Amino acid sequence: MTVATWARRHVLSTEDWSRDEIELVLENTSAMTEVLSRPVRRAPPLRGRTVVLFFAEASTRTRVSFELAAKALSADVVNISAAGSSVEKGETLLDTVRTLDALGGDVIVMRHSASGAPYFVAARTTAAVINAGDGWHAHPTQGLLDAYTLRAALGDLAGRRIVVVGDVLHSRVARSDIHTLVPLGASITLSGPPTLMPSAWRCGALPPGVTYEPDLDRALDGAAAVIALRLQRERAESGLLPSLREYARTWGLNEARVARMRPDAPVMHPGPMNEGIEIEASVAHGARSLIAAQVTNGVAVRMALLYLLAGHPS
Amino acid sequence: MALPARADLERRGLLVVPGFVDLHAHLREPGFEDSETIATGARAALRGGFTTVCAMPNTEPPIDSAGLVAELMAKGAAADAARVLPIACITRGRRGADLADLVELARAGAVAFSDDGSPVSDSRLFRSALEYAQVAGRVVIEHPQDVSLSGNGVMHEGAASAGLGLPGMPAAAEETAVARDLALARLTGARLHLTHLSTRAAIELVRQAKADGLAVTADVTPHHLALTDEWVSGSRRFAWEGSEEDARQGAAIPYDPNTKVNPPLRTRADVEACWAGLRDGTIDAIATDHAPHASIRKEVEYQDAAFGISGLETALPLMLAGVSAGRAPLETVLRALSEAPRRILGLADTGDWIAIDRDAEWTVDALELGSKGKNTPLLGRRLTGRVVIAVVNGKVRYDAGASAAFA
Numbered sequence A: 001m002t003v004a005t006w007a008r009r010h011v012l013s014t015e016d017w018s019r020d021e022i023e024l025v026l027e028n029t030s031a032m033t034e035v036l037s038r039p040v041r042r043a044p045p046l047r048g049r050t051v052v053l054f055f056a057e058a059s060t061r062t063r064v065s066f067e068l069a070a071k072a073l074s075a076d077v078v079n080i081s082a083a084g085s086s087v088e089k090g091e092t093l094l095d096t097v098r099t100l101d102a103l104g105g106d107v108i109v110m111r112h113s114a115s116g117a118p119y120f121v122a123a124r125t126t127a128a129v130i131n132a133g134d135g136w137h138a139h140p141t142q143g144l145l146d147a148y149t150l151r152a153a154l155g156d157l158a159g160r161r162i163v164v165v166g167d168v169l170h171s172r173v174a175r176s177d178i179h180t181l182v183p184l185g186a187s188i189t190l191s192g193p194p195t196l197m198p199s200a201w202r203c204g205a206l207p208p209g210v211t212y213e214p215d216l217d218r219a220l221d222g223a224a225a226v227i228a229l230r231l232q233r234e235r236a237e238s239g240l241l242p243s244l245r246e247y248a249r250t251w252g253l254n255e256a257r258v259a260r261m262r263p264d265a266p267v268m269h270p271g272p273m274n275e276g277i278e279i280e281a282s283v284a285h286g287a288r289s290l291i292a293a294q295v296t297n298g299v300a301v302r303m304a305l306l307y308l309l310a311g312h313p314s
Numbered sequence B: 001m002a003l004p005a006r007a008d009l010e011r012r013g014l015l016v017v018p019g020f021v022d023l024h025a026h027l028r029e030p031g032f033e034d035s036e037t038i039a040t041g042a043r044a045a046l047r048g049g050f051t052t053v054c055a056m057p058n059t060e061p062p063i064d065s066a067g068l069v070a071e072l073m074a075k076g077a078a079a080d081a082a083r084v085l086p087i088a089c090i091t092r093g094r095r096g097a098d099l100a101d102l103v104e105l106a107r108a109g110a111v112a113f114s115d116d117g118s119p120v121s122d123s124r125l126f127r128s129a130l131e132y133a134q135v136a137g138r139v140v141i142e143h144p145q146d147v148s149l150s151g152n153g154v155m156h157e158g159a160a161s162a163g164l165g166l167p168g169m170p171a172a173a174e175e176t177a178v179a180r181d182l183a184l185a186r187l188t189g190a191r192l193h194l195t196h197l198s199t200r201a202a203i204e205l206v207r208q209a210k211a212d213g214l215a216v217t218a219d220v221t222p223h224h225l226a227l228t229d230e231w232v233s234g235s236r237r238f239a240w241e242g243s244e245e246d247a248r249q250g251a252a253i254p255y256d257p258n259t260k261v262n263p264p265l266r267t268r269a270d271v272e273a274c275w276a277g278l279r280d281g282t283i284d285a286i287a288t289d290h291a292p293h294a295s296i297r298k299e300v301e302y303q304d305a306a307f308g309i310s311g312l313e314t315a316l317p318l319m320l321a322g323v324s325a326g327r328a329p330l331e332t333v334l335r336a337l338s339e340a341p342r343r344i345l346g347l348a349d350t351g352d353w354i355a356i357d358r359d360a361e362w363t364v365d366a367l368e369l370g371s372k373g374k375n376t377p378l379l380g381r382r383l384t385g386r387v388v389i390a391v392v393n394g395k396v397r398y399d400a401g402a403s404a405a406f407a
Helices: A019-038 A061-072 A093-103 A117-123 A141-155 A172-182 A216-220 A242-250 A290-311 B006-011 B038-047 B066-079 B104-108 B123-137 B159-164 B170-189 B200-211 B222-226 B243-249 B268-280 B315-325 B330-337 B339-345
Strands: A048-056 A074-080 A107-110 A128-134 A161-165 A187-191 A210-212 A225-228 B015-018 B020-025 B048-054 B081-089 B139-142 B192-194 B216-220 B353-363 B380-391 B395-399
Touching: A019 A141, A019 A172, A019 A290, A048 A061, A048 A093, A061 A128, A061 A290, A074 A093, A093 A117, A093 B268, A107 A117, A107 A290, A117 A128, A128 A141, A128 A187, A128 A290, A141 A225, A141 A290, A161 A172, A161 A216, A172 A187, A187 A216, A187 B170, A210 B192, A242 B216, B006 B015, B006 B353, B020 B038, B020 B339, B038 B048, B038 B066, B038 B081, B038 B395, B048 B380, B066 B081, B066 B104, B081 B104, B081 B339, B104 B123, B123 B170, B170 B192, B170 B200, B192 B353, B200 B216, B200 B268, B216 B243, B216 B339, B222 B268, B222 B315, B268 B330, B315 B330, B315 B353, B315 B380, B330 B339
Parallel strands: A048 A074, A048 A107, A107 A128, A161 A187, A161 A225, A187 A210, B020 B048, B048 B081, B139 B192, B192 B216
Antiparallel strands: B015 B353, B353 B380, B380 B395
16 A cells, blocks of 8 residues: 555544555654654644644643654644543534634644544534544554654564553553454463453453453563553542452562563553553563653654644645 | 224234333423324324324423423323323432422322433432432433433444444443443442443443342343444445345445434344343333434434434334244233333233234335434334234224225
């Protein structure tokens, strides 16, 4: 596949993407890292285009990453960040979409607490929609940047087993990692408390290429990489976990645990981290950590997607 | 217009059968007239072949007094469409705290009692309701759901919800409630009707209870007999269709709030169990759980959308499609739509009848539905089978116009 044969209007989830499409994004990401390494980090393909950042759920990191990506491609950037939810403001998502569409942006990058909200928006606008995270459902740019980062560290992912540990039930990152890494040939071992695993997956109806191993030590034995998920502190209060302390002891990444993996196996985390809960500081900032590289690569991946959706004459 | 002769209609290939009785519909009046009124609901009922429709009392205010029952009946009569029969609350204000005046409500015309949508979670109070309803001579209709277990779920908990990242309602939330309700029916010896059963294990519990001689009856909805949780993911194939149907129809956009309903659309195995229950008599009746909503409550994020499917006008073609697919004999389905609900409610046969054109193809179009509720995932779908004439109280109250061609 080439830039010319790219046919997607939106990036809502990579679940239905072909391997070719994922590869094309990764190739373009590589080109974008070159742009980012120049003294003046700016290229012209989105000049005159408007990227609307619509973040209905608080997020600094992803929003800034998209903003840098859009500006590096010379786009105009408009921020519409709702302090609370749109419902609290008395404005429905339908109202917001109509407004966004009328504003005439070329790309809408959206973050929303409701799973599926980007589909709702995409069906009602002429702009291209990029999902920057919807509820528990998907965070496709995170999946793609994780794939890019792992490729850069490990080379071909075929036959590589990657552990994703933590609150899979509520994690859009876990779902997008599955839907991006498995098509590239990797297999995924999910680990974490049974209460934070979708029941269908815990009971064996797993997506292709995915297994579940509640014992983290066993999951890590011989693994090619591990991705730790952020644990929301309120999970302990809602009866899904006995305590954060027990979670840290049972599913937290520490030196001894990561040593069970292959010698070259990296450690990743989508951020922001709860150091001392899902990951110890020495691991988060240790030799295996690719967490800083994930942040850097995130900008390049988002540039690649903006370019594919709006940056080339079609 | 003159009453057409049934024999003439039959000679012209129409199916002439007793009018359907819907023992579970939401007509929304009073309180939610932007979603439906008694008049629009009664007309939608007739178009769907329901010559009698029972209105659930979860209105604002809820139907928990004789005055409200009388008002509802008067509006139903004025609509001059399907017969509208009121179901009254079990508990005052549907609050689940103390019993409504059941005897008085029955005298005023309530045909059954239900706190539908809000199951009576206090087991002691539900026991009292079952015992006391016997004096009133009316059946208690229970919506079985353990709300502490279903929590904030918005769809069936399973592989589809796992993929979509939506909170699920486990099948067990229905099954624990059915188990409790059956235990209380056993304790009290009272008549109990379980509405909109949707899971394999719940139906198995009812099958066992009936074998033990309990006075329990049950219904399922057309949508639980035809659709699955895959519809939330965008599939548009009926439970008995293969994947080629999705290829033909084209899958829909996922997270369509019109697929959000309580109880939720379940798995294929559950749908098959609903049909098996219907065939062997475990399930007595088919009821629509017609739940119309104004678009403002549906054209929102999936998690925020109201539960419910507008179902009066699509029940018949869905069930005919199931019959064509060999899921149950036509006689079984027709009995479950007319004779069975009448028996459950203890209603006399009024002699109402309808004529059906089994071959008429039509497209579900929001503008053409009689109901104010356009909230059905079947919008745009081609369906087969339509009511041509509906006769209530010896008068033609609905005539699709096509009847002229048969006159």
